[in-house]
Every structure is written in C-alpha cells, then in structure tokens.
Amino acid sequence: MSDVVWSGEWVAERLDVRLSGDGLRELMGLALRRNPKRAHLLVSRVLGKHIPERPGTVYGVGLRLGRRVRELLGDSRADAAVVLGYAETATGLGHSVADGIGGVSCLHSTRRRVAGVAAAGGFEEEHSHATSHLLLPEDPALLEGDGPLVLVDDEFSTGRTVRNTIAALHRRHPRGQYVVVALTDMRSSDDAAALEKFAAELGAGVDVVALASGRVSLPGDVLERGQRLVAEAEAAAKSPAWQSSSDDAGGEPEATRVELGWPQGLPDGGRHGFTATHRARLNDALPGMAGRLADALDRAGVVPRTGAVSGGSTPPRVLLLGCEELMYAPLRLAVALEQRLGEAAEVRFSTTTRSPVLALDDPAYAVRTSIAFPAHDAVAAEQQPAGETAQGTRYAYNVAPGADPRRRFDAVVLVTDSTSDTPALHAPGGLLSRLAEHTDQVLLAVVPSYVPLQQPLRGPDFSSYAPEEVGWLLQDMSHTQLEAPTEEREEAIQSGGAHYAESLPVEYQPSAEYEQLFHSALEASAARVARAVGTVTETVLAERAAAGSRPSGGDEGEGRVAPRRPVLVSLARAGTPVGILMRRWARHVHGLDLPHYAVSIVRGRGIDANALRWIAARHDPADVVFVDGWTGKGAITRELADALAPFDGFDPELAVLADPGGCVRTYGTREDFLVPSACLNSTVSGLISRTVLRGDLVGPQDYHGGKYYRELVDADVSRLFLDTVEARFGEVRTAVAGDAAALLASDRAPTWAGWRAVERISEEYGIGDVNLVKPGVGETTRVLLRRVPWKVLARRGAGSDLDHVRLLAEQRGVPVEEVGELPYSCVGLIHPRYTRGATGPDGRAAK
Template sequence: MSDVVWSGEWVAGRLDLRLSGEGLRDLMGLALRRNPKRAHLLVSRVLGKHIPESPATVYGVGVRLGRRVRELLGDGLAAQAVVLGYAETATGLGHSVADGIGGVSCLHSTRRRVAGVATAGGFEEEHSHATSHLLLPEDPALLEGDGPLVLVDDEFSTGRTVRNTIAALHRRHPRGRYVVVALTDMRSSDDEAALEKFAAELGARVDVVALASGGVSLPADVLERGQRLVAEAEAAVEPPQERSAAVPAARPPEPERVELRWPQGLPDGARHGFTPAHRARLEDALPAMAGRLAEALTRAGTVPGPGTEPGGTAAPRVLVLGCEELMYAPLRLAAALEERLVKAAEVRFSTTTRSPVLALDDPAYAVRTALAFPAHEEAAGTPDGDAAQGTRYAYNVAPGADGRRRFDAVVVVTDSASDTPALHAPGGLLSRLAEHTDRVLLAVLPSYVPLRQPLRGPDFSSYAPQDVGWLLQDMSHTQLEAPTEEREEAIQSGGAHYAESLPVEYQPSPEYERLFHSALEASAARVARAVGTVTEAVLAERGAATNARPGDGGKGGDRAARRRPVLVSLARAGTPVGVLMRRWARHVHGLELPHYAVSIVRGRGIDANALRWIAAHHDPADVVFVDGWTGKGAITRELADALEPFEGFDPGLAVLADPGGCVRTYGTREDFLIPSACLNSTVSGLISRTVLRADLVGPHDYHGGKYYRELADADVSRHFLDTVEARFGEVRTGVADDVAALLASDRAPTWAGWRAVERISEEYGIGDVNLVKPGVGETTRVLLRRVPWKVLARRGAGSDLDHVRLLAEQRGVPVEEVGELPYSCVGLIHPRYTRGATGADGRAAQ
C-alpha cells in the first residue's frame, strides 16, 4: 500500500469494520452517519456528492457504466431501456449512465413534491434518514413500456431499496428485464440469494452491473458503537461562540449572478423525465454556457483571461457546487468548464446534501469538514420564498485546518425553486461559502415545471376522450360568470378584458331549440362537404393525402409513409370543427389524427404553455391550427403574431368557412350558417369559452375553462357531430371536386372582410373595428354574449338568418337590411355603452 493514508482507516479501526474487495479503497473512504439506522457511510470519491472531484472523472464513471449496460443488453434491447436514478445521491449518476447507454430516456426519483404533478409511483428506503421517494414523470408512458428498466444507485448494499422499487413498479407495469447499476456492489451472499428469489417470484430477470464489488464485515453492536463515537467526537469539538442577540448577523454581499442563458423549456434534470432530445439540446448549449462561466470567473479575478497563464505556483482552484438532487446539469457545466480552463484552473465538482454526516479533520477520515445551513428549497404549496424545513450540508468544501484544500472561487448552481431568501440570508449557503473562499458566484437554472396532460371526456367535456384533448385547466368550480351588461361596461371602459370573465350561459327557448334542429338538418350536408374539403386540403398540403379519391376508403395510399397532421383547434368555436376533421380523416382514410384544443385570446395571444406541451409531444411542423370561421381576420392575425416567438409552427389557419378572405385553407368562402355557432357550450362539449385572468392563471398554467356538467340534459354536442358525420358518404364525390378546384386556384387571402369592416365602422360612427362582428357566427356571438346595438343583414338572405332574427327579436335589437355586404350579416356593438344609457330592454342608447 502507498504512503497515502486511506480515508477509511479512522472508522474501520474504531468500528472493527472490515472492507473486502479489490479496488474498493481506491473508490471510497468511510465516515460516520448521524443516523440511528446505520452507523457508517461509504463515501465515494467519484460520485461528486461528498468529495469534490474532477467533473470529467465523475461523468466518465457513469458513462462507462452505461456502456457496460449496453454491452449486457445488446443494442436492440438497450434502445428500449429507461433509466431510473435514485434521489438524491444518484441523480447525476443515473443521467450519466443513460448517456453511456445512448439514445434512452431517464427519470430520477425525488423527495421534492411538485404542486399539480401527479405521482406515478413511489417506494421506501428503509435505512435512509429521508425515506420516501416519489416518481413524477411528465409523461406517464415513460414507465409504461416493456423494455428493460435500469435502476441506478451509488451503492448496492442489501438490495432492499431496489426490491421495493421493482415491486412497486412491477405491480403497475410488469416487464421481463431489470438491470441494477451501482458504483459498488456490497451485498452479502444472503442478499444476493434474496434478489435471486425475488426475481424468480416476479418472473423477471434482474442483472447487476457495478464498478467494483466487495463486502463489509460489521460487529453486532455497530449501531451502538457508531452512535457513541459520534457523541464523543461532537463533544470534543469546541462549541461556536454565541453571537449577542443585540448584534444581528451581517448580511453577506450578494454573489455575482451568472446568466447562463439556459435553453428555454429544457428540463434542469430528470425529476420529470429527460429524453435524448433534451440531451441533444443540452450538448449544443454547453460550450456557450461554460464560456459565460469562464468569463465571469475572469471578471472576478479568479482565473486569467484567454491566452494568459495563471500566475503564482499553482493554478486557482474552482468548485462548481450543485444543490441536492440537482447534480447532472451542474456536473455537465463543470465538465465543460474544466475542458475550457484545462490550463488556467483546477476545476472540481460536488453537491450539497440532506445527509447528516459527522465531520472530522483527519486524513484518515473521508469527510474532513462540513458546512451546515438552513434548507433553501421552496416547499411545495407554500408562498414564494418559503423554504422547506431542515438543515443541509456541504462537505469537504471548507479547507480545514491546513488550508491546503481551499477553493479560490465557488460557483453555486441551483434552480429557481431554491433561489429563495433563505439561500441569501445570513447563515445561508452563500453566506457560509463566503467565509471560506474569495469569490462566490451564483448560476440559477429555471426550475422545470411539467405541464399537465390534456383533459378529456367524460371528466372534462361531453366529447368522447379520443375526439379531443383540452389543453386547459379546469375552472369548473370557480365563479366566473357576470351579467352581460356589467361585462360590456367593464370591457368598453377598459376596466377588464373580455377573457377575464364569462357571460351567463344562454338558455335557449323551445322555439330557438326547434330552429337549431331544423337548421342542422338543412345544413348538415353542406357542413359535411366543407369539413371534407378543408380536411382533404390539409392532408394534401401536409403530404398526408392518400393516392385515393375520398370515396374509396383510403385504398392505394402508403399509410406507413404518410406524416400525420396534428390538429390544434382554437377553443372553443374551432373544436367541433377539429373533431369533425378528425372523424373525416378516420372515416375516409383510416387515419387517426391527434387533436387538441388550445386557447387564444385577442390582444393576449395564444396559450404558450399549451404550445410548449404540443412541441414536447409532436413535431411543430405537423401542427395545423383549426378554427370554425373567419370574420374580419382578427384571430388570424393574432395567431400569426403569437407564433412568432415559437420555432417550427406554421401560422396558417384552416377553417370551415372563410367569408372574410383571411386564410389559404378553408372548406368554403361562403358565409353560411354553421349550426355549432347557434349555441354556446351545449354544442361545444359543454365547455365554456376560455378564461385568462392573472389571479387564476400562473406562469406554468394553461388558460382556464369550465365544464358545465349541469347542462347535460340540454347538450347536443354529439348529436351535432353525429348528424354531420352521417352525411360524409353522400358528399365524397363533391368534396373531391371541391378540393381539386381549391388546390388549383389562387388562394391568397384577399382581406376583403377587413376592408368591409373598416368601411362599416366608419359609416356607422363606431370608430373601433373590434365592435364590428361580421358573419353569421360572429353575429350570433354578439347576440348571445354581448350587448348588441343592431344587426345588418344582407338583403335577400334566407333561412340562414332565421335564428339571428329570432335572437334579435328576443333581445329587442333592430335588424337593418343592406345591399352591399360581403357577409350574410354583421353584428354591431355600440361603442358608447354604459348601463345608465340603456333602456329596459338592455339596448344601448343611440
């Protein structure tokens, strides 16, 4: 053995502990736990948790283990694997193993509860000071496959934790192959037999891959000895001087914040899953982020600038310090920084921990120094800035008595959920570090908050679950409705946006209901033909059309080679159209098109979180936005503007009817009655229009919507869909002709509707185009939701306007027939509306 003292001698000698196994002493030392369940701690030198180490070494060990797993499984099985790392110690190791396997996703367990994220499982770690592990994947399907599950921990000691994990997951999603990966396999022969028996009972194969293996021999009274040693060691340490209560602790200077420019939407770790696509984005961004760290260290005077050698006899020492479960991102940043500063500085990596360990400044002991500080992680369900309870530790960061291990600078890498006042307070982590180094820098990664899965019927909406997934949050139990007159006054006065409240749902009279059903019967074939035309146009434009005409059931097309458009309807008027387009694609071509409904709000834009979810689950290039009709084109323009910050999405809009001449993809440009415009929620899956209000919709929330379950008896949503779908067969030939003519024509938007609206606004002295609502659908909305002034009807318009005339009569709104009008009708809202200026019938005074 070399003259270097092994950092496990102190514990081994006093506990009569014997370590057997080749190479184990090179990988680990020993320390004493402050834990009544276990006396000793195997302290890894290559994990990057308790002992600062070269980040290239820490990362390389995990990658090497991952490559051994790929060799064990073979390329085919390895490609189907999912990696699960254990919190907190093996979160970075699990990531690194996944990188070594290559092309697989990983997840790590967590002890951080995340509000609004469903738990996909959990298990207990009996010997730990913090026993409960949660599994919070963003995509539940991550754990539902039948490929190998690779479980990664730093130490495989008895196997109980692994057996608990496998048992819990196997009950939900059985699979035939598991692989356990650890730095060290320290199981006894009895433990090995227990795992073999467990696997046989499970009917699965469990393999073990470890960097080194061996055993630990312990005396029977090891717990009592360990607790006695801890008590004696702590008693021998001089207590810190008490600070007078009259002299408050000084607040440390704020560290320099380093803006890494972490890629937008990239998870900060695998708490909710980390995919190969995420890894590719991280790899692309690492060099630039490491460059920004290096520049900050140069500004701080820690490392020399580019092209200069470090002064003095030794290169400056820089520690990159992660926080608890946040290991992988800081590790990769540290490795990239180490590569960049290869001649300018000595870079080391470690992380803070929850684990209470005794510190002794002795070369024969693995944990020489300890910095204790209050927890600074934001606790789930508490106000911003409230930290979780408890004490956290940073080991071997303070230099100790000899000062030879001192760091010239420490770069703390944490996430935004941990960037709380407790982090910056006197006695907090930053303060404690500042006592032992010249410079403290802080880099904060945005905490990744997974978005919820789409809501589906019957829990949300009366549509079938396969018809549409609603990317909304359910506000069904929130009072959002306000009287129409109050809403109108608030909207026009600038006191509130129209999306901040909901109108009281219109309850149709028996006469109006009869009008809806007769209109549906009369126009079903016309709607079906427009649905077929716009769907076929989308399939052709997106390269998904078959070689067959729409009448032959889709024969003759190479379905496997086709891309599938992803329909994203603008809730809620676009949603019935999206459902019908999806049904046409299935009915005619056998295509199952994904369909989601998202919120877009005039003046506020599209729901960015909904787009983020879609982009994470589909290629944005496949997305087709769908709406019911165009009026003057305000939403068409809103959509184009809202999509500018997002990569890959086509801002084109596909609509059933485009009387305003605003889009290229449409079923018709005639302004005709689409029966779904006649009613509100009762023809739209019982869903309200969408809500966007700052006190209800946070930065990680979808826009809101309500499910009016209480209106189920009046619901005609499925009846509308089924009635139109029943006419698909008779219109197929006409659709084929329409599509051929459409694709051969000049479809450039004319914006004729916008010009007409500007003319009407000026002619009627309105002065605000937003108060002019052109087309049958928009006029109906005015009569149902707003305080209308009058309706302009094109002279000679027929039964398409029967329901408009009835609504106008019920509300006492005059209908004025005009000659030159590109729409069947136009609804006008008076620009000077106040409740005090209305008559008994609710009309605005003229």
C-alpha cells in the same frame, strides 16, 4: 485515479472492512456514517456528491452506463424506456444515464413534497437516514407505459430498495422488464439470489448494469464499532476550522448573484419528469449560460477573460456546488463551463447533502472536511415526508481545504433552485457565509424551481365529450360566478373598464323554434361540413408528410427516425369541435390516433403560455397544428402569430374549417356557410364556456379558466353534432381527395380580403372600431348571442344559411339589412359607443 494512499484505508483498518473486486479502490473510498442503521459509507469518486470531481468525468460515467443499457435492450426497447433515479444521491446519475440511452424521459424520486402535486407512488429505503421516497411526475403517464423501467442508484448493495421500488410500481403498472443501473454492484450471492427469486415471482425480467462489481465484508459488530469510532473521532476533533459547525458565528455573506438566463418553463431537474424535448432545450441553452458564468468569474478576478494562465502559474480552482437533489442542472452547467474555460481553470463539481458523515482530515479517509449549515429550502415542515422536517442540518463535504492549502478553491459557484433561495441561505451562519470562510469568491446562480402544471381536464369530469376526444388545458372555474348581463358587459368593454375575457355572457337558452332550426341546419349541412373537415385534415396530414421524418431524440439517438404525427391544438372553444372532427377523420380514414388539446387564446392578451409549456414538454412543437372553426377578419390569426413569437418551434399557421376572410393557408373551404356548431354556445361545445382570463383568478402558473355547465346536460347536442357529421365521412371521401389535391397544388396565400371589407364597412357605417365589425355566419351568430347587436348586414340572396341569424335578429329586435357587395354571407355589427339607452350612428337604439 489511483492515490498514493487509498482513501478508504483509515476505515478499513479500524472497522475491519474489506473490499474485493477489480477497480473498486480507484472508484471509491470509505468513510463513517453518523447513522445508527449503517456504520460505513462507500464514497464514490465519480458521483459528484461527496468528493469534488471533474464534471466531464462525472457526466461521462453516466453516459457510458446509459450506452450499455441501450446495448442490453436494443434500440427499439431502449427507445421505449423510462429512467428512474434515486434521491438524493443518484438524481444526477439517473439523468446522465437517460442521456446516454438517448431520447428517453427520466424521473427521480424526491423527499420534497410539492403543494398541489399528488404522489404517483412511493417506496421506502430502510437503511437511509431519510427513508421515504416520493414519485411526483407531472404527467402520471410517464410511469404507465409497458416499456423497460431503468432504475439508477449510485450503489447496488443488498437490493432491498430496488425490490421495494419495483414491487410498489409493478402493483400499479406491471411491465415485463426492469434494468437496475449502478456505479457499483456490491451484492452478496444471497442478495443476488433474492433478486432472481423476486423477479421470477413477479414474472418480469430484472437485469443489472454496473460500472464495477465486488463485495464488502463486514464484521458482525460493525454498527457498534462504527458508532464508537465516530464518538471517539468527534471528541478528539473539537471542531477545528475545517469542520465548521452551523452553530458557529458568521458574518454577513457577500455572494455575487449570476443571472444564468435559464430557459423559461424548462424544469430544473427530474423531480416532475424530464423529457427529450427538455433535454434538447437545455443543450441549446448551455453554451450561453456557461458564458455568463465565465464572464462573472472574470469580473470577480478569478479567471481571466483571455483564458490564458501565465507561465508557471497554477490555474485557479473553481467549484460548482449543487444542492441536494439538484444535481443534474449544476452538473451540466459545470461540464459546459469546464469546456469553455479549458486549461484556464481547474473546474470541479459536487453537491450538498442531507447525509451526516464523519469528517477526518486524513489522506486515508474519503471525507476529509465538512461544512455544516442549516437547511434553507422553503418547503413547510408539514409538507415533508413522515419523520422529517424542513429544519435540520445539511452538509458540504471536501469543500473546505482542511490542512492542505492546495485543496482550496479560488471560487465556489453555488447553484440552487428558487425554492431554496431563502433568507436562511443568505443569513449569517447559512451556506453562503460558510462557503465564504473557505474561498475567495462566492457566486450564486439560482435556477427557477419548476412548478408542475395540472393535467388536461377531460370528460366526463369536465365537458360532455369522451375523455379521449380532447384534453382541456384550462382550470375549472365552474363554481365561480362569472356571468354578467349582456348590456353591463358591453358597456364595460367599450368604456375600457373591462376586457371581454374577464366575464361571461349569460348562456343563451334557445327557443323550441330555434332548436328546430339547428337540427334542420345540421341535417342539411352535415355532408358539407364533413367534406370541409376531410379537406383540412388531409391537407394537414400531407403537409406533415412533406416535412419528412424526425429524429427519435437524444444525444445518443442520432440516425433513428420516427414519422411525424400532427398534434392538434384547438383554440377553445369554437375550434374544439373542429379539432375533434379532424381527429375522428384521421382515425376513420387513416387509422391514426392524433393527440388533441384545447387551449385558450384571448384577443389583445395572447395565448395561454402555460398551456404551450405543457404541450412543449410532451410533444415536439413542430408537430403542433393550431385549429379553429373559421376566420372572420383574421384578428385571431394575427393574435396567434404574435403570441407564438416568443416561443421556440411552434408553427403559427392556423388550420380552419372555413376561411371566408382569406386569412390562412390551411382550410377546408373559403365559402362562408353555416357551420352548425356556430348556432349555439356551450350546448354544442361540450358544455364548456368561452374562456376566461382575469388577474384575480388566473395566476402566473395557472391556465386560463373555463366553466362546465353540467346543469345544461338535457339540452346538450355536442355529441349529436359530431356523430352526425362523422356519419357522412364515407360519402365524401372521393370528393375530399380531389379537393385536397387541388388545394395543395394551388396558391393558398392569404388574400386578407375580409380585413379590407371590414375596414370599408367600419368607415361606411361610421363605427370607427373594426373590433365591432364581426364578419361571417359564425361571428354574426356570436354577436347576436353574446353582445349588444346594432344591425346585421346580409348578402342579398344568401338563403337558408341565414335562417337562424334572421330568427335571432327577430327575437332581439335587430334589423337585417340586405346588401349587394359583401364577401361574406353576413356581417354582425356591434352597437358602437354603447351605453345603455344610447343610439347608434343612424339614430337607432340598441336592443
């Protein structure tokens, strides 16, 4: 990488700056800052910020540093590490180091505030032109572990920024080890001693990994001399064409937009965290995205589709240009494009920056040309860190060719995020028009800006369950009026004027007699429920064990494996108590602490895609087990399979406590018996409502909604139900072992017997809509509590399991008809073709 003339000579001679250290001249040049706090800038040739460089070189340097970190830490400690890169310069480098370590998450600091995302910390960088750094992880737990924290910057100069960062984070979440990674370690002996003293006072280890080390010697009056040199150079330059100003006139830019096909829900970078799962999704998508870029360059006449360059011809030069903190995604795209095009093109990578640097078109100076343009991201001024605004000037260095035509790029592919794809970007004088002045083709690829999702809601703020029992991936609509009279809801639903998920029924308040029935049923069936809980849990654990271990993740982590651990995802809300009980069984019997979340699924509308996106960002989708209370005719089973089809990696198999409909393979029993949690509504489900999906309340980035009925706390029996069932775990363990073994050895294929029975009943009773036939004890109870029931069909001899059904039916004046041939204990029939005052097919009025 050596030049005939060193690109730092101009500054070194005039500013009396001296570099000492092996290999430093090959790694960097020098330029002058337009910054009152610092006179000089060490300009890296391998960072991809100020100097366009081969993408493979830029990415390879980060990978190499990451591998050295793994060697330093050892595999077990490295696997527990989290990487933090510094904005804006080292965001891409931090990602690359994380890739080199393998299988670890990374985060980068940011200077862009994001509405609705609370800062998990921050620190100051005194010497910078923009001093404030924010930490905005989507998941605050990312910074809460006790594994090593790896801090990545391009240059480790004095150590003040690193000390500020560690001190701020250590106050919140102390840990025993920090690793500082940089391209160059330029500290003085006093700086090194200060870091050692700081680490000793902190009681933690602080190690340093750098590509090269050396020293910078500066004269005492370096700031004054630097400012004088900048003023003289700017006066002499008089804004030549290669140092275009944002004040210059410019024509309407013509940029060709390229649709990358960026994976849905994949973060555009580490501003809010980037996990091993994210990295795997990006790796899978990169070849396709690089192919689309290559096709666009071919259509633009820049690179031939054949990939061949005629003899003696110079390959076209193509620059992928990222924007400020958005370095990693453009870098990986550039690497993939470089690999795809091979020798057919000379691909380079760099990014724009906020940093004001003097440009001089001299081979002995590192920043030869500058393109200045107005800031174009859409973040409001009041959301910016103190001392900054959304307005201002940004820069692209060494993109314009200057006086040397060999430096000209035949095409520039600008990669930005959607937050920055604003009118200012496209306006005359904006970045696109500035680029068009210096290249033949400008292409624009926009990566969707990642919008973080809220963390799961947990008790006691949302639900009466303990916070560790379940995380609700819902938005809290507790203060929104959603309830409507049962008759109004039924009429609107059956007329097609509303979907059942757009409103809530008024919460049923049980009579003293009904409450006593619940307690009696709970006492009578607790062991039966416990046995079914144990059986379905053991089946799930056995199936995951049979699936084997999984790689611990990461490009550099091959060969290391970790045991599969189920992630329970309950379908709110009937599945939630069952999911909690399964979690308790796994802990009680096996000492396993299984993650558990509750998500919304709506018949006819699908599953909450944002909730799946949140889960997939933190867990391997292959580990997810969807849980529900019971099956009826299998509508939700089918809905789940259809809803998961567009998502990669999720198993649509549903695990349920009871499967009387024969709809699933994984179940605790196929008997239709009373699960006491079906007797009540929110008061046995953590005081949470059924879920809500309504267009005016749930936006594209929102979870489905739910309400927390805090006012019903005196009637809440949610924990009583769980504790009563758990208390019977010990006595059913032997029976569960036999049940699970027999189940795993049997043919568990769904029979769909329930669906056939529902079709027969719908035809026999003249209903004409299978959605109005609700089979099973649980579904019949829901009909009596939430809908307008027409009649109940009870299997002759069903016994005490139906005591609560008979009482509810009596209270609502609904007839109970005993029948002989019925695969369920009972079936609830919703009043067909309901309008208030209407009668059913048998002439009976609705109650």
